[in-house]
Amino acid sequence: MRQLLIRLPMMVATLLVVSFLTFLLTTLLKGDPAVLILGPEGAQDPQAVAAVREDLRLDDPLPTRYVAWLGDAVSGDLGRSYRTGQSVTEAIGERLPVTLEIGVLAITIALAASIPLGTLSAFRAGGAADRVITGTSFGLLAVPSFMMAILLIWILAEWLGWLPATGWVRLTDDPVENLRTAIMPALALAIGECAVYTRLLRADMITTLQQDSITMARAKGIPTRRILFRHALRPSSFSLMTVVGLQVGAIIGGAVIVEQLFALPGIGRLLVDSILQRDLIMVQGVALVIAISFVVINFIVDLLYTVLDPRIRHGRAATA
Amino acid sequence: MGSVPTRRPRASRRLLWTLVAAGLIAAGCGGGDDDEAGSDGETTGATSDISEQGEPVAGGSITVGLEAETNNWLPGTGQFSNAGTSVAFAIYDPLMRRDANGEMQPYLAESIEPNADLTEWTLKLRPDITFHDDTPLNAQALKTIFDDYLKADGAVTAANLAEVEMVIVDDLTVTYQLSEPNSAFADELGLAIGWPFSPTAAAAAGDDAGSRPVGTGPFVFDSWERDNRLIVKKNPNYWQEGLPYLDEIVFRPIPDEDTRISSLETGDIDVLQTLRQSSGVRVRDLEGVDSYEQLGNITGVNIFNTTVPPLDDVRVREALARAVDQAQIIEIQGGTGVVPPSTQVFSEDDPYYSEAVADAWATYDPEAATELLDEYINDPARSDGKAAGEPVTFRYDCPPDPSLVDMAQLYQSFWGEIGAEVELRQVEQATHIDEAISGDYEAKCFRAGLDRDPLPTLEQAFSSTSGLNFTRFTDPAIDENLDALGTSTDIDERKALVEEISTIVNDGFPMTYHGSTLSVLGTQETVKGLAAWTFPEGAEGSGTSGATTMWGFVWTTG
């Protein structure tokens, strides 16, 4: 609770600075929103352009516009898109679940693969299995997600024809189809993550396995499988879990390319399209949402970090 | 519609048509096609490779992959590209559409008649047609749409309609009153201005009207997830008896050309739309896929800003035109054997295409080009203010599409050969158009032409009063000819006027050409009838012009 009280003003300040900087930044962009709204033909009429600019208060000084935007934003109104006329809040509400689902699925896949692999690798550290796993994860780390995406489309969609190359079906519309459309983009993101997780878990697990409690358990004759998954996994997965937590914040960034290649209606694609098409008000809104999620997730991770691990609490007290 | 013999291997088991948007000039086009077709088995120009059609069957659902999403669906605020127009023809009916001979004919309207001096156009509606929400389509509805939406402040269409008023004559008749003669006004009514939507539904939806379109079309809007899918369902009360055949259409924007083609290959989508020649060629070669191609009056061009040195000097522009081998540009775009080189805005298939203009167009001649450019370079009074002997430099902008990036690099190399130093810049569509309007550029790759009557096409591009005259190239003779074109309905007279304008334009080199735009619909063989649509009175339609079709006439056997 004390943590929250200290951090809250800090978080709000961060968001204010970030949103103002974004506001400033987007005004740098060339291109008149009025021309965007009216289209090349409509923009020929100077009166119409003036009317639209007036309506959007584009000629007001920057601070005035920022304060007006902020006032609306606090009440949940991020304005209406210059390009589509859609409410920005609604647009983000539509896109965010797509990106989140891909991200959560990617992390799930990565964990499901990396926990057994990392454990096996640590248990037989230096052995043949460990070498293969370590080598493979090194290789996979060097494959960018866009290469992976192109490769997956080529193999799974075009060659084997197992999955649709593009498209998105909402979870609420048809869960099976939803999974079929989500699995390839999730895989493209998951493979690199899996390599990271495997390596992290292997390292921590090796340390854990050298501890006295494990030696004791072994001496007592507890079966290996039980030692690994019941006794060693929990203490070894702490740093893994924290990285996974942080990763949630990275998803939005990581998904941009993948969403583009798989034609998914996610938040990353919305952001890129809006920047490229000069839909400044949409850029504003999306940037704010990304900043909020980053700040909040960082805070939660920090909080968990202190709450969960006594070593840290102790360490903080010592250094603070 | 002429059937052109072909030597493609699959021809024996397939019907192979050449679909022509407008009357074909037999001497100029048909013969040329055959000669070129012999060399490598490919046919130059638009061909359509279509399986046996059979009888229409009712029922079924298809998915259509489009090259772009549309910002919103309400005429007046929506900006409809080819992709958007394609979707619109499921939900709305156009008052007018072009027939197989290139003439505008009433579709949703019953008739349209101009007065003698072409300043008043009287439009009659068909009786007993209602929108999907049961609002009747009558003169009052048209008037409300016209005044409250199309001419509203901030409407995309307002500038175009500034000089037009609508007057109600009776319950089903209105007149459009123009401030000056316009022989091509009917043409406007084929565009968003002429797609009636329910004024009651639009008023009820307010700001969200653009995401809940209600028209009179063969399909009723069902749902829309932006950038993902738009679903329309069969309109059971459609005014054309027996239509539509399909129960449902799903439209999906898939902007990436490669993934859209993969999706057709894997069967994720049933119909694909594209305007890229390289994609058209790839679709042609797919097994089990029908392809409908048309060459429209849209051509790839480079536009030069004729008010900015060094491009304000006609010698430089002519040198740049003569430095380029159009065949190589088409080759690297993958269009060899498909897209004929172009010499004017109008494609070889169009009635306004002029042989004389084509013959007069600058041919590839690097030596002449170097001489012309050297003349400028060594001119002590050269317009860019540099010392004689210094190289000519300018910037060339193009959007970052892979095939355009390749093209831009080839241009840079051609122009480099004759001694012009060209800086390439990739620029997003929005900025690209913005800069073209404001004149803040030197040279850009663009598309010219509108797939419409030559009057709006040329007026927009070269009239001295047009805000969309991107090249800033003007000539009093062009303006005079445009005025004459506006008051003329005689096809031969109009052709002569258009030829004169094209000649003046080409002599001034405000732009160079790189091949007509091929519009393509590729479909699974199970989807039929994309080119089969007709007017209510039975006249044959313009097929898949601009990669659009009338979805009410499409059926599936799959």
Place this chain on the structure above:
Amino acid sequence: MAALQPLDDAADRVVGLGVDDQPLADTDAVSVAAATGRRGARGRRGRKGAAFWLAVGWLVLVAFCGIAATWLPLQDPNTPNVIARLDGPNPDNLLGADALGRDQLSRIVHAARVSVVVSVSAVGIGMVVGGVIGTAVGYVRGRTETTVMAAVDVLAAFPGLVLLLVLLAYVGRSLTIISLVIGFLSIPIYTRVARANTLAVAQREFVHAAHTMGARRSRILFREIIPNVVPPVAAFALVAMGLVIVLEGSLALLGLSIEPPDPTWGGMIAASKPHLDEAPHTALVPSAAMFLTVLSLNFVGDTLRRSFDVKDSGL
């Protein structure tokens, strides 16, 4: 963007968790035991395997290409030759030709320059600025530290992708802009890495000993702390270079990398996408170059990091 945010988790991988001053147990129990500061690092060099030297060799080759591409006996990378369009490997074009008929070998060699310049300068900026700030506040501590780290947190919360895309769209796509922006955006990560390592080093015996012997703070900072902080930060920088190279590829796919005709690996991959079926070599060649380089950077960085590691050892 795929790689911007992951820069973060790379930092986390290096400092254990990066969020705070508590480095966690590190990757290799063996290396932890062996790593005891500067002397330890030197002592381990003999035990690096052939794979390590292969990776170093590849990186040296890439760096050499980046510097010397113009003087190598190669075809012009930018002159189109439409006749050779999409040709497969042949005696004229050992690695085939691209969609404009340009020699792929020459293009990947010249593209190495972009990768070298972007990755070295972006990482250089981040490392120098972030490293100095991180080391300074990690050593000085107190109110300065709190303030600076708060500012760093704000910068880290700023959606870097937005900044990058907006700047590229506004200012244009030059090599300089891309390097500067990526460098600037990565400052927070280096600050954290450097600070975490400084904190760790500051608590070790030889630092305490120096204090006790009455050495001046500046002397301790320059003689004891910095020499021990630079190696792990530099090892992290190698891994980060790989991420920058991947980021360039992502930008190229979005059409936001440097202007043609100058080749980049990412640009070549993006340009090859329409030709995957008919000419897969146009995609394979630049992909392989990028893959091998990133792999080598990761491998070398990781190996060095393990030998330099100061964590846990002296506490």
